[in-house]
Amino acid sequence: MTRTDRPPRVPAKPLRIVVADDNPVVRAGLTALLSGREDITVVAEAADGHEACEAADRHRPDVVLLDVRMPGVDGISALPYLVRIAPVMMLTYTRESETVREALLRGAGGYLVHGEFTVDQLVSAIRDIRDGRAHFTATAADALLAELRGVDAIAHDGAAPRPLLRTTSPQNLSQVQPSVGQSSSASSLSPSSQLSTREAEIMDLIASGMNNQQIAATCFISEKTVKNHINRIFAKLHSTSRSEAVAKWLGVA
Helix, strand or coil, X not given: CCHHHCCCCCCCXXXXXXXXXXXXXXXXXXXXXXXXXXXXXXXXXXXXXXXXXXHHXXXXXXXXXXXXXXXXXXXXXXXXXXXXXXXXXXXXCCCCHHHHHHHHHCCCCEEEECCCCXXXXXXXXXXXXXXXXXXXXXXXXXXXXXXXXXHHHHHHHCCCCCCCCCCCCHHHHCCCCCCXXXXXXXXXXXXXXXXXXXXXXXXXXXXXXXXXXXHHHHHCCCHHHHXXXXXXXXXXXXXXXXXXXXXHHCCCC
16 A cells, blocks of 8 residues: 555544533633634533533533532532543632632642633643643632642641631532422432531532541541441432432432
């Protein structure tokens, strides 16, 4: 076979993206910009974290673009579930240092603040996030640096370190409405209404990816007590594993 007889190169499959933002104008703009690229296609849009989890579960995208502040399930709360499916890049107006740090602790692969990047830079970041290379815009990088310096200063002062994760209100984690035709039994209630305040706090920490030892240290209780709480949580959520409980807690089961 001569060089001229070589079969044509098969183009690479386009990157499949889920765009999650509660602002319909932002979603439409991102979809229009990204869909104009030959190697990128937006497979779904989502208006909150719950919809983002459902879309990611259904479409299995290569990358999820995720806003922070959304009604119902916010971006930070949805992160632990989403990162099990695809790399996630925060794409938001929120720039507080604590939020940047928490997003990274929960698995985000990058953090871009609107107004600080061009379309080409966004596209380049999406490709890199897919390949495991992190991206930050200037404000996010500065916020993270400030947060890390603050933690380091506290450690050197000998004061008790701040908790790594901020506990999110259970009401923000699941806004699941009962399906038509369900009875008013416990199975039709939202997960947050079935758990006690302590159980909801522990469920938040499970969803963030903490193990029993870390939960015990965070809540100042023993690992045995954590296990007892988890057993009750599993019973109330009708779950047999952490992943199943997290899925129900986030409203995507």
